[in-house]
Amino acid sequence: MSKIAVAVLNRKGGVGKTTISVILAQMALIRHNKVLAVDLDPSKNFSDALGFMKNYFKDSLRIKNTLEDSDADAPEEWIVIDCPPSFDEASNHAMIFADIAVIPVRPDFFSLANLGIIYSEAQKAGKEAAQLPLVKVGFDVSSMTKIANDIISDRDYPVAAELPLHKRIPYNITSGIVWSTGLTANSRRPYEKLYEKILKAVDKLTNGVSDIREVWTDRNEGITNNANI
Secondary structure, eight states: OEEEEEEEESSSSSSSSHHHHHHHHHHHHHHHOOEEEOOTTOOOOHHHHHHTTOOOOHHGEESSSSOOOGGGGOSEEEEEEEOSSSSSSSHHHHHHHHHHEEEEEEEEHHHHTTTTHHHHHHTTTTTTGGGSSSEEEESSSSSHHHHHHHHHHHHHEEEEEEEEOOHHHHHHHHSSSSSTTTOOOOOOHHHHHHHHHHHHHHHHHHTOOOHHHHHHHOOOOOOOOOOOO
8 A cells, every 4th residue: 555645734724624634544543554643733633632542543643743754754654634724834845745635625715715825836836736625514505605616616626525514523533532433324424435535546646647636526426414413
C-alpha cells in the first residue's frame, strides 16, 4: 500500500475539519494501518479526540503538532493533517505536502468565500484542482443550499462527498469512542465512500494519473439531510 497524506483545510472554522480528520484517522486505524496524526490547529481538538483513544490503538497511532517535510519518510501508512481555520503558512505547507487536501464546506457564503484563494495558491504550488475536492457538510433543501450548490457548480469545483449532519458523531468523538458507534450502515456509508475515494485517488496519483477528477464524480451519491438526526 502506498503512503497516503491527507490534509483537511478551509479558511473558515466550524465546517467540520476536525470531525473529518478524526473520522479518516480512525477508519485507517480500524483497517489496521499505522497513522501519523498532525494537529496544526491551535485548539488541539484533533490531538485531544485521538488522545482519548491512544490506549485503544496503542502503537498504531502517533500524534504530533508540527509538520516537517521529513514526515514524508515516516513509517506510518496514513498521515492525516488537521489544519487551522485559516490559510496561513502551516495550511499552505500542509496542502503542498498532502496527496489530497479535503476542503469541507457548509451551505453558507463564509465557508465558500475564500475557495478561490485556496485554489489559486494550489495552482501556484503545482497542485491540480482535483487534488483539493470539496466535501459538502449539512447541505439540505434550503434556499441557501441551492445558492451554495449553484456557486460550486458554476465554478466547477470538484466535489468528493456530501455528508449529512449527525449528532451522534460529535458525541462519539468527544466521548472517546469510535466515531461510528451506534450508527446504522446507511449512516456510515457516506463517510466510508469518502475514505474509499481517497484511497482510489492516491492510487491513481501513485501510478502517474494526474487527472483524478473522475474519482470524485464516479458513483457520487447526492446525500442531503436537513436536520441533526
